[in-house]
Amino acid sequence: MPLLQPPEQQIHLEPAAVAKSAVAEANSTAWIHPHLEQGVDPYKGRQLRAAQPIPRGEVVLVDTPYAVIPAVDDPRTSEALLCSHPPCSRRMPCSAERLACPQGCPGDVMWCSAACQAADRVRHAFECTWLKRFAPSIREKRGEYEFGMLWLIVRILAARHVELSAEGGELTATTTTTDEQVASGRGFAQGWQAMRSFCGSEDSWSHAQVRAWTALVKKYLRHGPVLPHNLPDREVLKLICQEEANSFGLYPRETGLYPVPPDALDRGEQFGAAVYPRAAIANHSCGPNMTHKPDQHGRMIFTAAKDIAAGEECCISYFDLTQFTDLQTRRERLQTLFRFVCRMGADAIRR
Numbered sequence: 001m002p003l004l005q006p007p008e009q010q011i012h013l014e015p016a017a018v019a020k021s022a023v024a025e026a027n028s029t030a031w032i033h034p035h036l037e038q039g040v041d042p043y044k045g046r047q048l049r050a051a052q053p054i055p056r057g058e059v060v061l062v063d064t065p066y067a068v069i070p071a072v073d074d075p076r077t078s079e080a081l082l083c084s085h086p087p088c089s090r091r092m093p094c095s096a097e098r099l100a101c102p103q104g105c106p107g108d109v110m111w112c113s114a115a116c117q118a119a120d121r122v123r124h125a126f127e128c129t130w131l132k133r134f135a136p137s138i139r140e141k142r143g144e145y146e147f148g149m150l151w152l153i154v155r156i157l158a159a160r161h162v163e164l165s166a167e168g169g170e171l172t173a174t175t176t177t178t179d180e181q182v183a184s185g186r187g188f189a190q191g192w193q194a195m196r197s198f199c200g201s202e203d204s205w206s207h208a209q210v211r212a213w214t215a216l217v218k219k220y221l222r223h224g225p226v227l228p229h230n231l232p233d234r235e236v237l238k239l240i241c242q243e244e245a246n247s248f249g250l251y252p253r254e255t256g257l258y259p260v261p262p263d264a265l266d267r268g269e270q271f272g273a274a275v276y277p278r279a280a281i282a283n284h285s286c287g288p289n290m291t292h293k294p295d296q297h298g299r300m301i302f303t304a305a306k307d308i309a310a311g312e313e314c315c316i317s318y319f320d321l322t323q324f325t326d327l328q329t330r331r332e333r334l335q336t337l338f339r340f341v342c343r344m345g346a347d348a349i350r351r
């Protein structure tokens with residue numbers, strides 16, 4: 001049981017509450033530990049670290065997704081399909097009421113209530129035509145992984161569209177606005193501004209990979225009547241490079257308990273993927289001091305897995321430590337998926 005309960009975590013999002021502005025609501029349910037700050041490491045780039053000690057068991061960060069997609073084999077029988085309204089994102093069992101898209105979107109698009117469906121109207125309208133036009137053929141020709149990646153990009157663009165609509169067409173630099181954060185001057189970027197500050201560029205990936213993504217952008221993600229985002233191809237390609245370096249898989253059990261207990265369960269079957277403005281700042285360690293796990297609304301929760309000293313970096317594990325136990329496979333995994341090598345790897349395994 002965490003010693004420090006962020007007040008927002010106790011809020012249960014009822015359909016009526018969910019019907020509020022998606023942008024304001026997503027930001028109001030994020031929470032950052034008062035001792036957590038951002039820093040920069042010369043090798044790793046941006047990092048999270050403890051400005052003052054954070055005791056074991058305390059929640060360090062609660063972050064709301066900017067965009068999230070479900071990842072289930074069969075939406076009709078899945079017990080983990082997500083409500084499409086981002087601030088809700090609750091997992092809906094088969095037995096629960098689910099509302100489908102009246103325009104005939106794929107079965108993965110469902111809402112848990114009429115209130116969520118109504119609150120999500122502007123965001124979903126952005127993706128609806130694209131999904132109907134492309135989802136079946138992308139799935140058939142390219143498989144679920146590429147479909148999921150492209151859909152997550154479309155949902156990021158949809159979230160940007162909602163922000164633009166809310167701000168009258170101009171996106172301004174915004175940060176979280178709790179009094180305490182403003183007072184300490186450690187505001188974390190949020191929204192589209194945060195997406196733009198994600199690491200990852202064409203240089204981070206192989207030429208072959210960038211060529212393949214460039215082809216996908218031209219075929220499926222170009223600005224036009226189906227996807228009216230007004231961004232040049234190059235910006236959309238950059239977004240893919242960033243999304244691939246910063247997105248989280250959503251799993252039912254926690255990731256990163258370290259040292260791995262002998263009877264530890266794996267983190268379970270993936271049920272979604274999401275991008276988080278603030279959680280994306282966390283770097284990887286093979287001996288992490290935080291665990292991470294999504295809550296029942298798709299919010300990413302970081303919890304201190306040990307006492308974290310002042311000045312210490314707050315890290316998560318990017319993969320399931322119960323599944324990747326030797327140094328070689330961990331290195332390969334990081335190199336292939338994230339394009340870096342963890343310098344802590346050997347030490348962490350020896351300890």
Ligand SMILES: C[S@@+](CC[C@H](N)C(=O)[O-])C[C@H]1O[C@@H](n2cnc3c(N)ncnc32)[C@H](O)[C@@H]1O
Binds near residue numbers: 245283341
């Ligand atoms: C999700 S981002 C983490 C935040 C990132 N450092 C930044 O500046 O935004 C993932 C990227 O951070 C860097 N990174 C994360 N953990 C690292 C580590 N242990 N060693 C080196 N680089 C790391 C890699 O460039 C990786 O692709």
